[in-house]
Amino acid sequence: MRTVLTVRFLWLFVLSTVITLTTARAGSYPDFTELVENTSPAVVNISTRQEPKRRQQLQFREFHQDLPDIFRDFFGKPFPPGKDNKTPAHSLGSGFIVSQDGYVLTNNHVISGADEIIVRLRDRRELEAKVIGADERSDLALLKIEASDLPVVKVNTQAVIKPGQWVVAIGSPFGFEASVTAGIVSATGRNLPSENYVPFIQTDVAINPGNSGGPLLNLDGEVIGINSQxxxxxxxxxxxxxxxxxxxxxDVVKQLKEKGYVSRGWLGVMxxxxxxxxxxxxxxxxPMGALVAEVLEDSPAEKAGFESGDIILQFGGQEIKESSDLPYIVGRTPVGKQVEVDILRKGEKQTLSVMIGELPDKRHLVDSKQSTPKALSNRLGVTVKTLTADEKEQHDLAHGVVVSKVLEGPGRDVGLRSGDFITDIYNEKVDSAESFYDVVDKLPTNKSIPMRLVRHGKPGYITFKLTDN
Incomplete structure (x- = not known):
């Protein structure tokens, strides 16, 4: 009898343990039903129509030309055009209502170039929207529909976002309206090739074509982000x-409402x-800070005395841990504000005061010169030639020499090429073949040496080491 009771007791113990573990495990997963029920009515489907003469603008943004192939914006679901190429092009995306009187937030690429924009509400109403303003740099657009007493999302601009926390996305992937997916925050403050002025939230939430412009929510049902890429x-x-x-x-919404466009702070350094x-x-x-590869002409940075080779350590009291921190911080700085910037120049810390300008239109920045690395002398296996005044003017150089030949040696190892312009070595300017060789002859051994060169109009820094051999 005792044996039977013991077996029964053990069996009940094992069963209760399994039930407890199963319940605990089930309880560790959040229930999203309430937040989805409360938020879904304010999430809308956005469809656009574009006449055939402008179709290519709708399906392929020029922005793509600047991105690696692996980075793709999800445009919604384009419908195939007719065989005669005269059928208007259509696209689907998502958005959400931010005010009861009809303001809708979505991605710029969802509505870019559209001749007609239709917002479809959860109650099946379809309303034509007008564009209040759009900002290509942040990929945001503000729309307005004529309606009142609309359901709105709860927005949290002060949310603490940490890797590992649960998040939910609602949108219309491939046209399937009000689809819900969930996951976690993977990282914050991500800088992408597509945009330097947005510190993206990275997640593992399933996002597909059509989700673009939809909300990303926390467990409190608050919108903390807009799904974009x-x-x-x-x-x-x-x-x-x-x-x-x-x-x-x-911040973009506020500016688009007030003036129809977005202004950002500008320092003027590469x-x-x-x-x-x-x-x-x-x-x-x-490694810390942002290395200045070039100071743009007639920029706030030039006027404040910034130089190539400066390392920006703090901007307006905010530490610059990585170079990607700087554009976002500068962009959020009010135009006309005087800012103290801590830099490291030739091993010495300095503070410069700069009045922030307004970031020019992208088209005005395209022609600005860009940079790459620098080079060395015979110890490097590199020969250089002094530039004439006309050559400096032609290549927009204040000083420097041009590499005429790259032989066996450290120069070849670091990738120097004939035609590279070398402007600085070890934080010293070079302006003739003689000064170049003189600087190189005095370089220390077994120490990382920075050098600045300009290749194909692009300036930047590379490093090398000279050995005793």
Missing amino acids: IYTRSGGFMGLSFAIPMDVAM IQAMNKELAESFDLEK
Whole structure:
């Protein structure tokens, strides 16, 4: 009898343990039903129509030309045009209502170039929308529909967003309206090739064509981001999705409402990331800050005395841990504000005061010169030639020499080529073949040396080491 009771007791113990573990495990997963019920009515489907003469603008943004193929914006679901190429093009995307009187937020690429924009509500009403304003840099657009007492989302611009927290997306992937997907925040403050002025939220939430412009929500049912881009090799979801934070979005909304466009602060420098070798060459203990590769002509930075080779450590009291931090911080700075900037120049810390300008239109920045690395002398296996005044003017150089030949040696190892313009070595300007060789002859051994060169109009820094051999 005792044996039977013991067996029964053990069986009941095992069963209760399994039930407890199963319940605990089930309880660890959140229930999204309430937040979806409360938010879905304010999420809309957006369809656009574009006449055949402008169809290419709708299906392929010029923006794509600047991105690697693996970064693709999800445009919605384009319908195939008719065989005669005269059928208007259509596209589907998502958006959400931010005010009861009909303001709708979505992505710029969803509505870019459209001749007609239709917003479809959850109650099946279809209303034509007008564009209040759009901002290509942040990929945001503000629409207005004529309606009242509309359901609205709860927006949180102060949300604490941490990797690992649950998030939910609602949208119309491939035209399937009000589709809900869930996942976690993978990272914050991501900088993408498509845009330097948005610190994206990275998630593993399933996002596909048609989700574009839809909300990203936390467990409190608050919108913390706008789904905007995906990383893909196939055109579909691969576990890497990117959303625009709502503090960025609502600042854009405010400006679009007030003036129809967005203004951003502008410093006027071209920067590059610091790596271990560059940090060592500039006598930094670890990679930090943003390295100034070039100061644009007639920019706020030039007027404030910035120079190539400066390392920006703090901007307006905010630490610049990585180079990608700087554009976003500068962009959010009010135009006309005087800002103190801490820099490292030739090993010495300095503070410069700069009055922030307004970021020019992209078209005005395209022609601005861009940069790459620099070079060395015979110790490097490199010969150079002094530039004439006409050559400097032609290549828009204040100083420098041109590489005429690259032989066996450190120069070839670091990738120098004939035709490269070398402007600085070890934080010293070079303006003739003689000064170049003189600087190189005095370079220390077994130490990372920074050099600046200009290749194909692009300036930047690279590092190298000379050995005793």
